[in-house]
Amino acid sequence: MEVAQLLISGISQGCVYGLIALGFVLIYKATEMVNFAQGDLMMVGAFVGYGFVVLWDWPFILGVGATLTVMAVLGVVLERLIVRPMIGEPPFAVLMLTIGLGFVLRSVAGAIWGNEPKSVPAPYAGEVVHIGTVSVGMENIAIVLGTAVLCTLLFVFFRYSRIGIAMQAASQNQLAAFYVGIPVKRIFALVWGLSAVISAVAGILVAPVSLIDPNMGFVGIKAFAAAIVGGFGSLPGAIIGGLTIGIVEQFAGFYLPAGWGDTSAYIILLLMLIIRPEGIFATMQKKKV
Amino acid sequence: MRFVLKTRYGQDLDHFKHNGQRFWYGLLGAVVLALPIALSILHLDYFVGELTFVYIYAVAGVGLMLLVGYTGQVSLGHAAFLAIGAYAHVYFLKSGLPFAVSILCAGFLTAIVGGVIAIPALRMTGIYLAVATLAFSRIVEQVVGHWDSVTGGHRGTSVPDVNFFGISIFEPLVLHFVVLVILVFILVGALNLLRSPTGRAMIAVRDSEISAQAMGISLASVKTTAFAISAGISGIAGALLAHHSGYVTPETFTILLSIELLLMVVVGGLGSMQGVFYGAIFVVLLPTVIAFVRDYLPDDVGQMPGLQPGLFGLILVLFLVFEPLGIYGRWLKIRQFFSEFPLYRNATHKRQKTYLRTERVR
Numbered sequence: 001m002e003v004a005q006l007l008i009s010g011i012s013q014g015c016v017y018g019l020i021a022l023g024f025v026l027i028y029k030a031t032e033m034v035n036f037a038q039g040d041l042m043m044v045g046a047f048v049g050y051g052f053v054v055l056w057d058w059p060f061i062l063g064v065g066a067t068l069t070v071m072a073v074l075g076v077v078l079e080r081l082i083v084r085p086m087i088g089e090p091p092f093a094v095l096m097l098t099i100g101l102g103f104v105l106r107s108v109a110g111a112i113w114g115n116e117p118k119s120v121p122a123p124y125a126g127e128v129v130h131i132g133t134v135s136v137g138m139e140n141i142a143i144v145l146g147t148a149v150l151c152t153l154l155f156v157f158f159r160y161s162r163i164g165i166a167m168q169a170a171s172q173n174q175l176a177a178f179y180v181g182i183p184v185k186r187i188f189a190l191v192w193g194l195s196a197v198i199s200a201v202a203g204i205l206v207a208p209v210s211l212i213d214p215n216m217g218f219v220g221i222k223a224f225a226a227a228i229v230g231g232f233g234s235l236p237g238a239i240i241g242g243l244t245i246g247i248v249e250q251f252a253g254f255y256l257p258a259g260w261g262d263t264s265a266y267i268i269l270l271l272m273l274i275i276r277p278e279g280i281f282a283t284m285q286k287k288k289v
Numbered sequence: 290m291r292f293v294l295k296t297r298y299g300q301d302l303d304h305f306k307h308n309g310q311r312f313w314y315g316l317l318g319a320v321v322l323a324l325p326i327a328l329s330i331l332h333l334d335y336f337v338g339e340l341t342f343v344y345i346y347a348v349a350g351v352g353l354m355l356l357v358g359y360t361g362q363v364s365l366g367h368a369a370f371l372a373i374g375a376y377a378h379v380y381f382l383k384s385g386l387p388f389a390v391s392i393l394c395a396g397f398l399t400a401i402v403g404g405v406i407a408i409p410a411l412r413m414t415g416i417y418l419a420v421a422t423l424a425f426s427r428i429v430e431q432v433v434g435h436w437d438s439v440t441g442g443h444r445g446t447s448v449p450d451v452n453f454f455g456i457s458i459f460e461p462l463v464l465h466f467v468v469l470v471i472l473v474f475i476l477v478g479a480l481n482l483l484r485s486p487t488g489r490a491m492i493a494v495r496d497s498e499i500s501a502q503a504m505g506i507s508l509a510s511v512k513t514t515a516f517a518i519s520a521g522i523s524g525i526a527g528a529l530l531a532h533h534s535g536y537v538t539p540e541t542f543t544i545l546l547s548i549e550l551l552l553m554v555v556v557g558g559l560g561s562m563q564g565v566f567y568g569a570i571f572v573v574l575l576p577t578v579i580a581f582v583r584d585y586l587p588d589d590v591g592q593m594p595g596l597q598p599g600l601f602g603l604i605l606v607l608f609l610v611f612e613p614l615g616i617y618g619r620w621l622k623i624r625q626f627f628s629e630f631p632l633y634r635n636a637t638h639k640r641q642k643t644y645l646r647t648e649r650v651r
Binding site: 096263265273 | 357361362363365409416417419420421423424425427428431435548551552555596598599601602603604606609610613
């Protein structure tokens with residue numbers, strides 16, 4: 001009973017980590033850059049959703065659609081304005097750039113929407129489903145379902161669509177992709193847009209469960225741990241890593257003394273780096289000279 | 290434009306390239322010595338404190354610069370090393386060690402922790418190191434908050450008084466000179482390190498890991514050494530910070546401090562020790578300037594709580610996009626422009642780009 005309850009909340013929390021980690025992995029795969037502002041993009045997504053649904057009183061579905069569009073545009077604009085000049089710079093420069101970007105986004109969100117925690121009511125919020133003896137909130141089910149649907153869509157997109165295949169090509173070898181006529185820069189912009197949309201989905205899914213505030217983007221660090229546990233650069237690995245961290249965190253928080261729950265994600269990360277640094281689904285090999 | 294005729298190999302190793310540099314740095318040294326005494330006579334103790342703060346940040350900056358600017362490894366968790374240094378120093382002082390021994394032990398302990406934490410992460414690319422240090426600093430934050438018997442938990446712990454020749458270290462002028470002496474020692478040590486084989490190996494690793502390896506440099510040992518040294522220096526900075534604030538709490542050493550330190554070396558100029566000082570002045574002065582400007586801004590902008598981290602982030606972004614060599618790099622460019630005045634070409638400092646090919650198999 002207790003175990004099942006913890007498992008379910010762990011899975012729904014893990015899905016959120018997994019979704020943000022997906023955004024990380026997508027950008028890393030396509031552009032070899034690490035976007036540390038992914039968690040803050042999720043926060044902005046949640047707040048844009050809040051703006052449409054609560055402040056402007058749009059119907060939920062319409063508000064979600066508008067949010068995803070706005071976030072896609074934001075992702076493309078960010079790429080155009082600050083990431084594109086950095087193509088060809090050392091990776092840590094981009095890393096620091098996105099850290100700075102995260103701080104700017106947080107500050108801007110605080111200025112527009114205020115720093116007090118806000119709640120976003122979803123039409124399905126508050127309903128409870130009973131599975132055997134365990135009762136599960138509809139919000140948690142929505143997170144799991146949303147993640148599953150998004151993953152399926154992404155799989156189909158990368159497997160069958162022209163743009164998806166072009167993205168894979170650009171991610172494997174920029175120069176070769178450019179030679180065969182793929183507009184690599186435009187692909188990069190699209191990848192940023194796509195990853196902003198994914199984090200916005202995470203933001204909207206998590207908003208009914210927990211309150212939203214400008215500092216919620218810090219879960220991005222845990223999502224980063226998830227991406228590494230799953231093997232940086234592997235899409236299914238991101239989700240599995242997210243689930244691992246989400247579940248372990250719930251159990252550690254329940255059975256161990258205070259402080260362990262919050263730290264467990266980082267301990268897993270460090271252990272993973274010691275035991276199997278390439279992650280569960282390895283995508284790297286040592287560079288040969 | 291000055292041309293230096295080199296007649297000895299020793300000239301390549303000298304800290305000062307020519308007598309002009311000797312003169313200007315000597316003058317700077319005299320000003321640095323005279324300034325706090327003058328401020329103290331004018332009863333501007335606040336500014337002596339700020340000056341001390343700049344030097345403490347500079348100590349931490351020298352440590353971080355060795356790692357980020359000279360070895361090319363990013364750490365997002367240097368606040369943790371400051372925390373370890375600060376708490377260890379306070380603990381040693383309370384158990385009766387004299388100041389000099391205590392601060393050395395604190396630095397040494399931090400260096401060992403830094404070396405150990407770097408070993409697993411160094412097997413992978415730099416990004417893993419950044420994340421591992423970030424995770425480590427979060428863990429340290431929690432440990433510090435919960436280990437009541439040593440750290441005093443979330444309430445924090447007070448720093449014991451230390452006397453130098455009968456005067457308390459809480460006297461601003463005393464602390465100032467203690468910090469200055471330590472800073473000079475560390476700075477000269479770092480500069481000497483950089484012209485030793487270890488330092489040259491660090492620079493080689495930064496410029497190209499593959500060619501460094503081909504030259505027979507062991508990547509893992511160089512990176513671990515650099516990380517340990519950097520952590521140790523940060524630990525000493527943490528101990529000094531403890532004396533400056535007089536009271537240590539976990540809230541001082543959050544990820545924001547790590548980012549602030551990183552901002553300092555980037556804004557100052559990666560790969561130059563002079564940059565550390567520009568960066569330290571910048572990072573210490575910025576909050577003061579913001580507090581001053583705040584009164585003149587419209588209320589809803591000026592009183593915004595997230596203004597300072599937001600501005601820090603914005604400045605970091607602008608520097609990385611427009612001036613990756615930082616304030617010191619900009620100063621070098623301006624100086625070169627005037628020294629070769631009519632001949633300066635726009636492409637002189639064009640940034641060279643490298644295009645990555647992935648190491649991934651899928």
